[in-house]
Amino acid sequence: MASVTRDDVLGALTRIVPPGADHDVVSLGWIDGVAIQPGGLVSVSLAVPAALGPSLEPLSRQAEDALRALAGVTRATVILTAQRPPQAENAQQRPPQAEKKPQPGAGGHGHATSQARIELPGVRHIIAVASGKGGVGKSTTAVNLALGLTALGLKVALFDADIYGPSIPRMLGVASVKPVANGKKVMPVTNHGLSMMSIGFMIAEDDPIIWRGPMVMGALEQLLRDVDWGTQDVMVVDMPPGTGDTQLTMCQRVALSGAVIVSTPQDIALLDAKRGLAMFRRVDVPVLGLIENMSYHLCTNCGHREDVFSHGGARRTAQELGVPFLGELPLDIRIRSGSDEGMPITLSDPEGDHALAYKAIARAVWTSLESAAPAAPNVGSQ
Numbered sequence: 224m225a226s227v228t229r230d231d232v233l234g235a236l237t238r239i240v241p242p243g244a245d246h247d248v249v250s251l252g253w254i255d256g257v258a259i260q261p262g263g264l265v266s267v268s269l270a271v272p273a274a275l276g277p278s279l280e281p282l283s284r285q286a287e288d289a290l291r292a293l294a295g296v297t298r299a300t301v302i303l304t305a306q307r308p309p310q311a312e313n314a315q316q317r318p319p320q321a322e323k324k325p326q327p328g329a330g331g332h333g334h335a336t337s338q339a340r341i342e343l344p345g346v347r348h349i350i351a352v353a354s355g356k357g358g359v360g361k362s363t364t365a366v367n368l369a370l371g372l373t374a375l376g377l378k379v380a381l382f383d384a385d386i387y388g389p390s391i392p393r394m395l396g397v398a399s400v401k402p403v404a405n406g407k408k409v410m411p412v413t414n415h416g417l418s419m420m421s422i423g424f425m426i427a428e429d430d431p432i433i434w435r436g437p438m439v440m441g442a443l444e445q446l447l448r449d450v451d452w453g454t455q456d457v458m459v460v461d462m463p464p465g466t467g468d469t470q471l472t473m474c475q476r477v478a479l480s481g482a483v484i485v486s487t488p489q490d491i492a493l494l495d496a497k498r499g500l501a502m503f504r505r506v507d508v509p510v511l512g513l514i515e516n517m518s519y520h521l522c523t524n525c526g527h528r529e530d531v532f533s534h535g536g537a538r539r540t541a542q543e544l545g546v547p548f549l550g551e552l553p554l555d556i557r558i559r560s561g562s563d564e565g566m567p568i569t570l571s572d573p574e575g576d577h578a579l580a581y582k583a584i585a586r587a588v589w590t591s592l593e594s595a596a597p598a599a600p601n602v603g604s605q
Protein backbone atom coordinates (compact mmCIF):
# COMPACT_ATOMS: atom_id res chain seq x y z
CA MET A 224 0.00 0.00 0.00
CA ALA A 225 1.31 3.48 -0.89
CA SER A 226 2.37 5.39 2.21
CA VAL A 227 1.01 8.85 2.62
CA THR A 228 3.34 11.80 3.27
CA ARG A 229 2.92 15.11 5.02
CA ASP A 230 3.08 16.85 1.62
CA ASP A 231 0.20 14.66 0.37
CA VAL A 232 -1.83 15.67 3.42
CA LEU A 233 -1.09 19.37 3.00
CA GLY A 234 -1.80 19.11 -0.73
CA ALA A 235 -5.26 17.67 -0.05
CA LEU A 236 -5.97 20.36 2.51
CA THR A 237 -5.17 23.16 0.06
CA ARG A 238 -8.54 22.31 -1.52
CA ILE A 239 -10.39 23.09 1.71
CA VAL A 240 -11.57 26.69 1.81
CA PRO A 241 -13.60 27.93 4.81
CA PRO A 242 -16.97 29.53 3.98
CA GLY A 243 -16.52 33.20 3.13
CA ALA A 244 -12.70 32.99 3.07
CA ASP A 245 -10.44 33.82 0.14
CA HIS A 246 -7.79 31.26 1.00
CA ASP A 247 -7.55 27.59 1.86
CA VAL A 248 -6.81 26.32 5.36
CA VAL A 249 -3.10 25.80 4.58
CA SER A 250 -2.60 29.33 3.22
CA LEU A 251 -4.52 30.72 6.18
CA GLY A 252 -1.93 29.10 8.47
CA TRP A 253 -4.53 27.01 10.26
CA ILE A 254 -2.55 23.76 10.20
CA ASP A 255 -1.54 23.21 13.81
CA GLY A 256 -0.24 19.68 13.50
CA VAL A 257 -0.15 16.66 11.23
CA ALA A 258 0.43 13.16 12.58
CA ILE A 259 0.78 10.17 10.28
CA GLN A 260 0.87 6.76 11.87
CA PRO A 261 1.70 3.38 10.36
CA GLY A 262 -1.27 1.84 8.61
CA GLY A 263 -2.35 5.12 7.02
CA LEU A 264 -3.90 6.73 10.10
CA VAL A 265 -3.82 10.49 9.65
CA SER A 266 -4.69 13.04 12.33
CA VAL A 267 -4.71 16.75 11.64
CA SER A 268 -5.32 19.60 14.01
CA LEU A 269 -6.65 22.88 12.59
CA ALA A 270 -6.22 25.94 14.81
CA VAL A 271 -9.20 28.12 13.93
CA PRO A 272 -10.43 31.45 15.30
CA ALA A 273 -12.20 30.53 18.55
CA ALA A 274 -15.43 32.29 17.64
CA LEU A 275 -15.75 30.32 14.41
CA GLY A 276 -15.14 26.93 16.01
CA PRO A 277 -18.67 25.47 16.12
CA SER A 278 -19.61 26.78 12.67
CA LEU A 279 -16.58 25.08 11.14
CA GLU A 280 -17.54 21.53 12.07
CA PRO A 281 -18.73 20.80 8.49
CA LEU A 282 -15.32 22.01 7.28
CA SER A 283 -13.52 19.44 9.40
CA ARG A 284 -15.75 16.67 7.95
CA GLN A 285 -14.95 17.99 4.45
CA ALA A 286 -11.23 17.91 5.29
CA GLU A 287 -11.54 14.34 6.56
CA ASP A 288 -13.23 13.30 3.31
CA ALA A 289 -10.44 14.94 1.29
CA LEU A 290 -7.80 13.09 3.32
CA ARG A 291 -9.60 9.76 3.08
CA ALA A 292 -9.58 10.11 -0.69
CA LEU A 293 -5.76 10.02 -0.68
CA ALA A 294 -4.07 6.77 -1.62
CA GLY A 295 -2.69 5.10 1.50
CA VAL A 296 -5.03 6.76 4.01
CA THR A 297 -7.16 4.29 5.94
CA ARG A 298 -8.54 6.68 8.51
CA ALA A 299 -8.54 10.45 8.85
CA THR A 300 -9.38 12.51 11.90
CA VAL A 301 -9.47 16.30 11.79
CA ILE A 302 -9.96 18.21 15.01
CA LEU A 303 -10.55 21.92 15.41
CA THR A 304 -8.63 23.73 18.09
CA ALA A 305 -8.97 27.36 19.11
CA GLN A 306 -6.26 29.74 17.96
CA ARG A 307 -4.41 31.36 20.82
CA PRO A 308 -5.13 35.05 21.18
CA PRO A 309 -2.13 37.33 20.63
CA GLN A 310 0.09 37.80 23.70
CA ALA A 311 -0.70 41.50 24.12
CA GLU A 312 -4.39 40.69 24.39
CA ASN A 313 -3.64 38.05 27.02
CA ALA A 314 -1.69 40.46 29.14
CA GLN A 315 -4.70 42.76 29.29
CA GLN A 316 -7.07 39.95 30.17
CA ARG A 317 -4.91 38.51 32.93
CA PRO A 318 -6.03 39.50 36.41
CA PRO A 319 -3.59 41.78 38.27
CA GLN A 320 -2.67 39.08 40.83
CA ALA A 321 -1.39 36.81 38.04
CA GLU A 322 2.18 37.98 38.51
CA LYS A 323 2.19 37.37 42.26
CA LYS A 324 3.34 34.30 44.12
CA PRO A 325 0.42 31.83 44.17
CA GLN A 326 -1.74 31.39 47.24
CA PRO A 327 -2.71 27.76 47.80
CA GLY A 328 -6.41 27.34 47.19
CA ALA A 329 -6.90 30.84 45.90
CA GLY A 330 -8.38 29.52 42.70
CA GLY A 331 -4.84 28.94 41.45
CA HIS A 332 -5.02 32.30 39.76
CA GLY A 333 -1.68 33.31 41.11
CA HIS A 334 1.00 31.50 39.15
CA ALA A 335 2.82 33.58 36.66
CA THR A 336 3.22 32.21 33.18
CA SER A 337 4.01 33.68 29.84
CA GLN A 338 1.22 31.68 28.14
CA ALA A 339 -2.47 32.47 27.86
CA ARG A 340 -4.35 31.21 30.90
CA ILE A 341 -7.60 29.32 30.59
CA GLU A 342 -9.87 31.10 33.02
CA LEU A 343 -13.22 29.58 34.00
CA PRO A 344 -14.83 32.43 35.91
CA GLY A 345 -17.81 30.45 37.25
CA VAL A 346 -15.65 27.70 38.72
CA ARG A 347 -14.39 28.39 42.22
CA HIS A 348 -11.66 25.73 42.45
CA ILE A 349 -10.07 23.54 39.81
CA ILE A 350 -8.12 20.53 41.06
CA ALA A 351 -6.07 18.04 39.07
CA VAL A 352 -6.07 14.33 39.79
CA ALA A 353 -2.77 13.08 38.46
CA SER A 354 -0.48 10.08 38.46
CA GLY A 355 3.10 9.65 37.39
CA LYS A 356 2.17 6.57 35.36
CA GLY A 357 -0.87 5.05 33.71
CA GLY A 358 -3.14 2.36 35.11
CA VAL A 359 -2.81 3.18 38.81
CA GLY A 360 -6.48 4.11 39.20
CA LYS A 361 -6.34 7.84 38.55
CA SER A 362 -9.68 7.99 36.71
CA THR A 363 -11.36 5.73 39.28
CA THR A 364 -10.12 8.07 42.00
CA ALA A 365 -11.15 11.22 40.10
CA VAL A 366 -14.69 9.89 39.63
CA ASN A 367 -15.15 8.77 43.23
CA LEU A 368 -13.55 11.92 44.59
CA ALA A 369 -15.91 14.03 42.46
CA LEU A 370 -18.88 12.03 43.77
CA GLY A 371 -17.55 12.37 47.32
CA LEU A 372 -17.52 16.14 46.81
CA THR A 373 -21.16 16.11 45.62
CA ALA A 374 -22.01 14.19 48.80
CA LEU A 375 -20.79 17.26 50.71
CA GLY A 376 -23.53 19.26 48.96
CA LEU A 377 -21.16 20.91 46.50
CA LYS A 378 -21.71 21.66 42.83
CA VAL A 379 -19.10 19.61 41.05
CA ALA A 380 -17.81 19.40 37.48
CA LEU A 381 -15.61 16.64 36.15
CA PHE A 382 -13.33 17.25 33.19
CA ASP A 383 -11.71 14.27 31.53
CA ALA A 384 -8.36 15.48 30.22
CA ASP A 385 -7.07 11.92 29.84
CA ILE A 386 -6.90 12.24 26.12
CA TYR A 387 -5.05 8.93 25.71
CA GLY A 388 -7.72 6.88 27.44
CA PRO A 389 -10.85 8.87 28.24
CA SER A 390 -12.79 6.60 30.59
CA ILE A 391 -15.07 9.03 32.45
CA PRO A 392 -18.08 8.58 30.11
CA ARG A 393 -18.05 4.82 30.67
CA MET A 394 -17.39 5.06 34.39
CA LEU A 395 -20.35 7.40 34.87
CA GLY A 396 -22.75 5.53 32.61
CA VAL A 397 -22.94 8.15 29.83
CA ALA A 398 -20.78 6.56 27.13
CA SER A 399 -23.55 6.73 24.54
CA VAL A 400 -24.60 10.31 25.30
CA LYS A 401 -23.68 13.06 22.84
CA PRO A 402 -23.23 16.57 24.22
CA VAL A 403 -25.65 19.18 22.87
CA ALA A 404 -24.83 22.69 21.72
CA ASN A 405 -26.37 25.79 23.24
CA GLY A 406 -25.57 28.71 20.96
CA LYS A 407 -21.81 28.92 20.68
CA LYS A 408 -21.26 26.78 23.76
CA VAL A 409 -21.61 23.08 24.45
CA MET A 410 -23.62 21.95 27.47
CA PRO A 411 -21.85 19.58 29.85
CA VAL A 412 -23.25 16.06 30.09
CA THR A 413 -24.86 15.51 33.47
CA ASN A 414 -25.38 12.36 35.48
CA HIS A 415 -25.22 11.38 39.14
CA GLY A 416 -25.16 15.08 40.06
CA LEU A 417 -21.97 15.80 38.09
CA SER A 418 -21.49 18.12 35.11
CA MET A 419 -18.91 16.53 32.89
CA MET A 420 -17.05 16.81 29.64
CA SER A 421 -14.66 14.37 28.06
CA ILE A 422 -12.74 14.10 24.85
CA GLY A 423 -14.34 10.65 24.85
CA PHE A 424 -17.68 12.23 23.89
CA MET A 425 -16.11 13.64 20.75
CA ILE A 426 -14.29 10.62 19.36
CA ALA A 427 -15.08 7.01 18.66
CA GLU A 428 -13.54 4.59 21.18
CA ASP A 429 -11.33 2.99 18.53
CA ASP A 430 -10.03 6.28 17.10
CA PRO A 431 -6.26 6.59 17.28
CA ILE A 432 -5.36 9.14 19.92
CA ILE A 433 -1.65 9.34 19.33
CA TRP A 434 -1.38 13.04 18.78
CA ARG A 435 1.50 15.37 19.10
CA GLY A 436 1.69 17.40 22.31
CA PRO A 437 0.49 20.74 20.91
CA MET A 438 -2.49 19.05 19.25
CA VAL A 439 -3.48 17.42 22.52
CA MET A 440 -3.31 20.68 24.41
CA GLY A 441 -5.28 22.44 21.68
CA ALA A 442 -8.07 19.88 21.89
CA LEU A 443 -8.21 20.08 25.68
CA GLU A 444 -8.17 23.84 25.66
CA GLN A 445 -10.99 23.98 23.14
CA LEU A 446 -13.06 21.56 25.19
CA LEU A 447 -12.53 23.49 28.42
CA ARG A 448 -13.33 26.86 26.90
CA ASP A 449 -16.29 25.82 24.75
CA VAL A 450 -18.31 24.20 27.52
CA ASP A 451 -20.91 26.21 29.39
CA TRP A 452 -19.83 25.14 32.88
CA GLY A 453 -22.14 27.52 34.69
CA THR A 454 -21.34 27.98 38.37
CA GLN A 455 -19.40 25.22 40.09
CA ASP A 456 -17.81 24.94 43.52
CA VAL A 457 -15.13 22.66 42.24
CA MET A 458 -13.98 21.09 39.00
CA VAL A 459 -12.05 17.82 39.18
CA VAL A 460 -9.71 17.30 36.23
CA ASP A 461 -8.70 13.74 35.37
CA MET A 462 -5.24 14.46 33.96
CA PRO A 463 -3.48 12.43 31.28
CA PRO A 464 -1.04 10.02 32.99
CA GLY A 465 2.63 10.94 33.21
CA THR A 466 4.65 14.09 33.55
CA GLY A 467 5.35 15.06 29.95
CA ASP A 468 4.81 18.27 28.05
CA THR A 469 1.02 17.94 27.87
CA GLN A 470 0.71 17.59 31.62
CA LEU A 471 3.09 20.44 32.26
CA THR A 472 1.30 22.71 29.80
CA MET A 473 -2.04 21.80 31.33
CA CYS A 474 -0.72 22.78 34.78
CA GLN A 475 0.55 26.08 33.45
CA ARG A 476 -2.49 27.00 31.41
CA VAL A 477 -5.33 25.96 33.70
CA ALA A 478 -5.83 27.96 36.90
CA LEU A 479 -5.36 25.01 39.25
CA SER A 480 -6.06 25.44 42.96
CA GLY A 481 -4.26 22.22 43.74
CA ALA A 482 -3.41 18.67 42.75
CA VAL A 483 -4.06 15.23 44.16
CA ILE A 484 -1.61 12.50 43.23
CA VAL A 485 -2.63 8.87 42.96
CA SER A 486 -0.11 6.07 43.28
CA THR A 487 0.02 2.38 43.94
CA PRO A 488 2.36 1.38 46.79
CA GLN A 489 5.18 -0.15 44.70
CA ASP A 490 8.53 1.66 44.68
CA ILE A 491 8.45 2.10 40.93
CA ALA A 492 5.03 3.74 40.95
CA LEU A 493 6.09 5.93 43.85
CA LEU A 494 9.10 7.13 41.90
CA ASP A 495 6.71 8.26 39.17
CA ALA A 496 4.45 9.86 41.78
CA LYS A 497 7.46 11.82 43.07
CA ARG A 498 8.07 13.02 39.53
CA GLY A 499 4.44 14.16 39.36
CA LEU A 500 4.79 15.99 42.62
CA ALA A 501 7.95 17.72 41.40
CA MET A 502 6.10 18.81 38.27
CA PHE A 503 3.33 20.51 40.25
CA ARG A 504 5.84 22.17 42.54
CA ARG A 505 7.74 23.44 39.53
CA VAL A 506 4.65 25.33 38.34
CA ASP A 507 3.65 26.43 41.86
CA VAL A 508 0.50 24.31 42.08
CA PRO A 509 -0.06 23.22 45.69
CA VAL A 510 -0.10 19.45 46.15
CA LEU A 511 -3.15 18.69 48.29
CA GLY A 512 -1.98 15.19 49.01
CA LEU A 513 -1.20 11.63 47.96
CA ILE A 514 -3.68 8.74 47.72
CA GLU A 515 -2.59 5.11 47.79
CA ASN A 516 -4.76 3.06 45.45
CA MET A 517 -4.71 -0.75 45.27
CA SER A 518 -3.13 -0.44 48.69
CA TYR A 519 -3.94 -4.02 49.68
CA HIS A 520 -6.14 -6.80 48.35
CA LEU A 521 -9.43 -7.83 49.88
CA CYS A 522 -10.61 -11.33 48.94
CA THR A 523 -14.18 -11.14 47.65
CA ASN A 524 -15.04 -14.55 49.10
CA CYS A 525 -13.57 -14.49 52.58
CA GLY A 526 -12.60 -10.83 53.11
CA HIS A 527 -8.98 -11.90 53.81
CA ARG A 528 -6.55 -9.02 53.42
CA GLU A 529 -3.24 -9.37 51.54
CA ASP A 530 -0.61 -6.65 51.08
CA VAL A 531 0.17 -7.57 47.48
CA PHE A 532 2.03 -4.37 46.61
CA SER A 533 3.88 -3.58 49.86
CA HIS A 534 1.13 -1.50 51.44
CA GLY A 535 2.03 1.84 53.05
CA GLY A 536 4.57 3.09 50.50
CA ALA A 537 2.55 6.19 49.59
CA ARG A 538 2.07 7.18 53.22
CA ARG A 539 5.85 6.98 53.76
CA THR A 540 6.52 8.90 50.55
CA ALA A 541 4.02 11.59 51.55
CA GLN A 542 5.78 11.99 54.91
CA GLU A 543 9.16 12.09 53.24
CA LEU A 544 8.03 14.78 50.80
CA GLY A 545 6.08 16.80 53.33
CA VAL A 546 2.64 16.51 51.70
CA PRO A 547 -0.59 15.25 53.31
CA PHE A 548 -1.45 11.56 52.99
CA LEU A 549 -5.13 11.59 52.06
CA GLY A 550 -6.06 7.94 52.36
CA GLU A 551 -5.86 4.45 50.91
CA LEU A 552 -8.18 2.23 48.88
CA PRO A 553 -7.79 -1.52 48.53
CA LEU A 554 -7.64 -3.52 45.33
CA ASP A 555 -11.22 -4.71 45.38
CA ILE A 556 -13.21 -6.10 42.49
CA ARG A 557 -16.25 -4.09 43.61
CA ILE A 558 -14.35 -0.86 42.87
CA ARG A 559 -13.56 -2.07 39.36
CA SER A 560 -16.97 -3.52 38.54
CA GLY A 561 -18.76 -0.39 39.77
CA SER A 562 -16.74 1.72 37.35
CA ASP A 563 -17.21 -0.74 34.50
CA GLU A 564 -20.97 -0.67 35.01
CA GLY A 565 -21.26 3.13 35.18
CA MET A 566 -22.16 3.09 38.86
CA PRO A 567 -19.03 3.90 40.92
CA ILE A 568 -18.77 2.42 44.40
CA THR A 569 -19.38 5.79 46.10
CA LEU A 570 -22.90 5.63 44.62
CA SER A 571 -23.60 1.91 44.59
CA ASP A 572 -22.63 1.37 48.23
CA PRO A 573 -22.67 4.89 49.72
CA GLU A 574 -22.30 3.78 53.32
CA GLY A 575 -19.70 1.06 52.63
CA ASP A 576 -16.05 1.34 53.71
CA HIS A 577 -14.79 2.34 50.27
CA ALA A 578 -17.38 5.08 49.76
CA LEU A 579 -16.66 6.39 53.24
CA ALA A 580 -12.93 6.44 52.43
CA TYR A 581 -13.57 8.46 49.24
CA LYS A 582 -15.89 10.83 51.10
CA ALA A 583 -13.27 11.36 53.82
CA ILE A 584 -10.72 12.17 51.11
CA ALA A 585 -13.20 14.58 49.50
CA ARG A 586 -13.74 16.31 52.84
CA ALA A 587 -9.99 16.66 53.42
CA VAL A 588 -9.51 18.06 49.92
CA TRP A 589 -12.35 20.56 50.28
CA THR A 590 -11.15 21.65 53.74
CA SER A 591 -7.69 22.19 52.36
CA LEU A 592 -9.02 24.24 49.43
CA GLU A 593 -11.30 26.34 51.57
CA SER A 594 -8.85 26.90 54.40
CA ALA A 595 -6.73 28.82 51.94
CA ALA A 596 -9.59 30.80 50.38
CA PRO A 597 -12.55 32.69 51.87
CA ALA A 598 -16.02 31.22 51.25
CA ALA A 599 -17.68 32.33 48.03
CA PRO A 600 -21.43 32.89 47.56
CA ASN A 601 -21.85 29.77 45.42
CA VAL A 602 -20.32 27.38 47.97
CA GLY A 603 -22.74 24.64 48.92
CA SER A 604 -25.35 26.15 46.67
CA GLN A 605 -26.99 22.98 45.37
Ligand SMILES: Nc1ncnc2c1ncn2[C@@H]1O[C@H](COP(=O)(O)OP(=O)(O)OP(=O)(O)O)[C@@H](O)[C@H]1O
Pocket residue numbers: 354356357358359360361362363364385388390464516517552553554555556557558559560562563
Ligand atom coordinates in the same frame (compact mmCIF):
# COMPACT_ATOMS: atom_id res chain seq x y z
N1 LIG B 1 -8.92 0.09 43.92
C1 LIG B 1 -9.20 -0.62 42.83
N2 LIG B 1 -9.63 -1.91 42.93
C2 LIG B 1 -9.90 -2.64 41.81
N3 LIG B 1 -9.78 -2.20 40.55
C3 LIG B 1 -9.36 -0.91 40.41
C4 LIG B 1 -9.07 -0.06 41.51
N4 LIG B 1 -8.68 1.15 41.04
C5 LIG B 1 -8.75 1.06 39.70
N5 LIG B 1 -9.14 -0.16 39.32
C6 LIG B 1 -9.31 -0.67 37.95
O1 LIG B 1 -8.03 -0.57 37.30
C7 LIG B 1 -8.20 -0.18 35.95
C8 LIG B 1 -7.40 1.11 35.71
O2 LIG B 1 -8.00 2.12 36.48
P1 LIG B 1 -8.14 3.61 35.97
O3 LIG B 1 -8.65 3.65 34.57
O4 LIG B 1 -8.85 4.37 37.01
O5 LIG B 1 -6.61 3.98 35.97
P2 LIG B 1 -5.85 5.21 35.34
O6 LIG B 1 -4.68 5.45 36.19
O7 LIG B 1 -6.79 6.34 35.12
O8 LIG B 1 -5.45 4.58 33.98
P3 LIG B 1 -5.02 5.32 32.63
O9 LIG B 1 -3.83 6.10 32.98
O10 LIG B 1 -4.75 4.17 31.72
O11 LIG B 1 -6.18 6.17 32.24
C9 LIG B 1 -9.69 -0.03 35.73
O12 LIG B 1 -10.19 -1.23 35.18
C10 LIG B 1 -10.24 0.19 37.13
O13 LIG B 1 -11.59 -0.24 37.25
